[in-house]
Amino acid sequence: MAIKVSNVQKTYQSGEVAIHALRNASLTIPDREIVTILGPSGSGKSTLLNVIGGIDGFDKGSIEIAGSKLEELNNHQLTEFRRKHIGFIFQQYNLIPALTVEENIEVGKELSTSPLDMKEILEKVGMLDKKDKFPYQLSGGEQQRAAIARALIKNPEFLLCDEPTGALDEDTGKNILHLLKFVNQTFGRTVLIITHNQGIGEMAHRVIRMKSGEIIETDENETPIDPERVTWA
Numbered sequence: 001m002a003i004k005v006s007n008v009q010k011t012y013q014s015g016e017v018a019i020h021a022l023r024n025a026s027l028t029i030p031d032r033e034i035v036t037i038l039g040p041s042g043s044g045k046s047t048l049l050n051v052i053g054g055i056d057g058f059d060k061g062s063i064e065i066a067g068s069k070l071e072e073l074n075n076h077q078l079t080e081f082r083r084k085h086i087g088f089i090f091q092q093y094n095l096i097p098a099l100t101v102e103e104n105i106e107v108g109k110e111l112s113t114s115p116l117d118m119k120e121i122l123e124k125v126g127m128l129d130k131k132d133k134f135p136y137q138l139s140g141g142e143q144q145r146a147a148i149a150r151a152l153i154k155n156p157e158f159l160l161c162d163e164p165t166g167a168l169d170e171d172t173g174k175n176i177l178h179l180l181k182f183v184n185q186t187f188g189r190t191v192l193i194i195t196h197n198q199g200i201g202e203m204a205h206r207v208i209r210m211k212s213g214e215i216i217e218t219d220e221n222e223t224p225i226d227p228e229r230v231t232w233a
């Protein structure tokens with residue numbers, strides 16, 4: 001079941017000014033792909049990700065995902081949709097400071113009806129030996145790995161990542177990209193990645209370019225490369 005975005009429009013009203021965050025955005029994302037979303041600041045990337053993930057509503061158009069049409073769901077149903085199907089990863093990690101790594105991941109687990117095993121996930125993200133640490137005791141890369149584990153333990157079909165490597169250096173960033181590729185390949189999950197780093201497009205199956213609220217280009221990549229070989233920008 002692909003993600004199908006059809007003629008989606010979202011406008012923010014800022015005083016007298018209307019900001020067209022999405023103008024007639026349409027695209028289809030087949031299952032099990034890694035997709036990067038590129039575009040200048042303010043072009044609508046986060047808005048697109050947030051409407052696909054059911055965080056934000058939209059004014060017009062249709063989004064079909066996981067067998068639902070999001071425009072037909074009420075708030076309660078949208079919460080259920082997110083809980084069942086979506087994992088979010090943000091640049092700022094958003095870990096709860098007063099909780100350990102394991103407890104933070106547990107928060108993700110409690111949201112799920114079919115969670116993965118805690119130990120397996122901790123091992124996979126390389127955080128088993130850090131499970132009792134608090135976020136302030138971790139490096140940026142470790143915090144992001146904990147945040148990814150929190151999203152993964154829910155076992156979501158769709159992993160939506162907003163600048164997941166934006167705050168990380170090249171080695172740590174590529175480590176995170178490996179993890180996202182692993183999730184895509186091993187669990188067959190669809191992974192959407194917003195990035196300012198054009199090189200990350202080289203590891204994706206599909207690259208979407210946005211400008212001024214519009215999707216201006218979609219390229220399929222027949223030969224995605226290993227994250228290790230991505231040109232870091």
Ligand SMILES: Nc1ncnc2c1ncn2[C@@H]1O[C@H](COP(=O)(O)OP(=O)(O)OP(=O)(O)O)[C@@H](O)[C@H]1O
Binds near residue numbers: 014019020
């Ligand atoms: N809550 C909001 N209220 C008003 N305007 C908003 C809001 N959220 C986003 N916008 C505006 O909508 C447009 C698209 O924003 P969006 O965050 O989707 O862009 P982006 O491509 O993700 O940018 P960046 O790369 O800087 O994160 C921008 O002009 C932004 O200022």
